[in-house]
Amino acid sequence: MTTIISENKTLNLVTMNPNVSKDIDDIACQIRAEYVLLIESLGMGKENDLDWWGLEFVSRNTQVSQLFKNCCILIYIRGLDKDFPYSSVLVDNQALSIVLGKYFKDLNVQIVVVSKKIGLIDSTKRALSCTFHLTARYLFSKLCNKKVKRKLINTEMITIVDTFLMEGSFQKEDIFNRYYGDLKNYFTDEKLKSIYYLPNYFGIRNYWSLFRSLETTDNIIIKEHYLKITDYIKAFRFYKRVMKYRYDKPVFFHGYDIRPLLNDEINVNRFSYSAMISILDYLFVKRIKENGIKVKKVIDWFENQVIDHGFNKGFREFYPNVEVSGLQLFPHPDNYLCCYLTxxxxxxxxxxxxxxxxxxxxxxxxxxFCNSIEVKTISSIRHLGVFNQYKYQRKKIFTIVMALPILYQEAAEIIDLLTSALDNLNGPMKVMVKPHPTHNTSRLINVYQQQFRKGFPVGFEFVDGAFNTVVEQASVLISSSSSTCLESIAKGIPTIVVGNNRGLTFLFIPEDIPQTIWRLCYSVEELRTALLHFYNMDEEQINEYISTAEQIRKNYFEEYCQTKVRNAFGFTDSDGKNGEK
Structure with a gap:
């Protein structure tokens, strides 16, 4: 462990020193198994209550829950010298400050909290937000035509496919291709008629427009057509029921009583929209069973988040003889613990x-963590672009492609880091910025300008289009918590992953892939060094990257196989087009 003492002797655990960030990530790798066992032990006796599975820390969704990160911080603190070298510690969580306050009770160390405790105003805002979304979903769906429901009741056995819709989804020609590719490539037109998409809504504000568009879209199941007003009330009352799980007795982890952290998680999750949707999904399955809907197969886009729990529990309880296939068509980040089942x-x-x-x-x-689960492989239908006829070669102008992560703050930080790293670098360079599909470019620029600089960097060009088309123009890719990192190196393209100085780094690159074709950078200096390394690479290195990419494709990307896709969706080769396999 590397301890760097700043001049004012303040340990900043909000925006961390790069060395601290590295140590926190190292600790996360060391304790992940122990942490999973902790969460399992907390769930003993509560397993059969769907409300328990509505808590983010229970699903181990470390992109939402801060419990795992805070546990890593506590172990980091304990690992420092006994003569604690700091006079103050900066944290972003009131509960964490309480735990640390007990640890430092005999030392003259000040704990400074930069964000306020979740209070009445914040809880009221969350409650109003949940009320708005649940009410809007119910009312606007009822105002729209119910033809989808009437049509579905008389249909033969169907395959239900879980997916997501976002603002702007209906402006695209193929609104469901983002997650599963174009299913028209795998099935006959007749079989496609029995495949129904069941969308979740992400970032939707205009529900009237949403439901009007859904009503005119083929092969859609609209959950709201089946749910009753009492279902919405039950889902909303999660906020009251979940409080029974607050901890009165100490819960110890590595010598710390983490009860304040657990209770804080419960308080924050009290008005969890995801938990309420999970409950609605469970009740939706109950309602379609009551309506006599016959289900052949269920496909879940599966990250093992809160919303997955109600969905899966519903189908496995009300349709016990139907196979539910969970598709993980993405790399498994090491610290994204919900991907690893128990x-x-x-x-x-x-x-x-x-x-x-x-x-x-x-x-x-x-x-x-779950050896008894059946795991199969399927074609990497989201990432078939890695098998394109493409061979990496040196570009006339060194071209940097930035594939931005979903969070605006994190995206802005990467842009700022690269801007600083490019200072004093000589030679012609080009920077292409590929926003996340959910991004609004104007909002991204505003976030960047508010946080860092008055003007957006000159020469940074926003680009649209398919990722594979864009990345093949790159001399090097820069990203962070994104599956694009593994896609890039699978094409032989050098890749730089930016570490997270505000929390845990989500590394989408498996640990057995050598850091020759990629680099992990936490600071401006590390990023500048990595860029210079790839800028000066020779033909021997390029050939090595191409060879490494071939092995990565072999190990981590299943080639195009229609048979495996059809089997996963509950069909056979005879259901495909022209007998293709």
Whole structure:
């Protein structure tokens, strides 16, 4: 562990020193198994209550829950010298400050909290937000035509496919291709008629427009057509029921009583929209069963988040003989712990019956904490672009492609880091900025300008279009918590991953891939060094990258195989076009 003492002797755990960030990430790797066991132990006796599975820390969704990160911070603090070298510690969480306050009770160390405790005003805002979204979904869906429901009741057995819709989805020609590719490539037109999409709504504000568009879209199941007003009331009352899980007795982890952290998680999650949707999904399955809907197969886009639990529990309870396939068509980030299933989840049936991963290299990881789950491989239908006829070669102008992560703050920080790293670098360079599909470019620029500089960097060009088309123009890719990192190196393109100085780094690159074709950078200096390394690479290195990419494709990307896709969706080769396999 490397301890760097700043001049004012303040340990900043909000925006961390790069060395501190590295140590926190190292600790996360060391304790992840122990942490998973902790969460399982907390769930003993509560497993059969869907409300328990509505808590973010229970699903181990470390992109939302801060519990794992805070546990890593506590262990980092304990690992410092006994004569604590700082006079103050900066944290972003009141509960964490309480735990640290007890640890430092005999030392003259000040704990400074930069964000206020979740109070009445914040809780009221969350409650009003949940009320608005639930009410809007119910009312606007009822105002629209119910022809989808009437049509579905008389249909033969169907395959239900879980997916997501965002603002602007209906402006695209193929609104569902983002997650599963174009299913028209795999099935006959007749079989496609029995495949129905069941969308979740992400970032929707105009529900009237949403439901009007859904009503004119083929092969859609609108959940709201089946849910009753009492279902919405039950879902909303999660905020009251979940409070029974608050902890009165100490809960110890590495010598710390983490009870304040657990209770803070419950308070924050009290008005969790995701938990309420999870409950609605469970009740939706109950309602379609009551309506006599016959289901052949269920496909879940499966990250094992809160919303997955109600969905899976519903189908496995009300349709016990129907296979639920959980598709993990993405790399498994090391610190994204919800991707790694547990025996408790498997036994409680809040996860699918079978898991499908996009390459043989992911099978072991998927079974890491749940050896009894069945794991199969399927074509990497989201990432078939890695098999394009493409060979990496030196570009006339050194071209940097930035694939931005979903969070605006994190995206702005990467842009600022690269801007600083490019200072004093000589030679012609080009920077292409590929926003996340959910981004609004104007909002991204505003976030950047508010946080860092008055003007957006000159020469940074925003680009649209398919990722594979854009990245093939790159001399090097820069990104952070994104599957694009693994896609890039699978094409032989050097890649730089930016570490997270505000929390845990989500590394989408498996640990067995050598850091020759990629680099992990936490600071401006490290990023500048990595850029210079790839700028000066020779033909021997390029050939090595191409060879490494071939092995990565073999291990982590299943090639195009229609048979495996059809089987995962509950069909056979005879259901495909022209007998293709």
């Amino acid at each position: 025996e408790q989840e498997h036994k409680t049936k809040v996860i699918p019956t079978t898991i499908y991963v996009m390459g043989e290299g992911f099978v072991k990881g998927a079974k890491q």
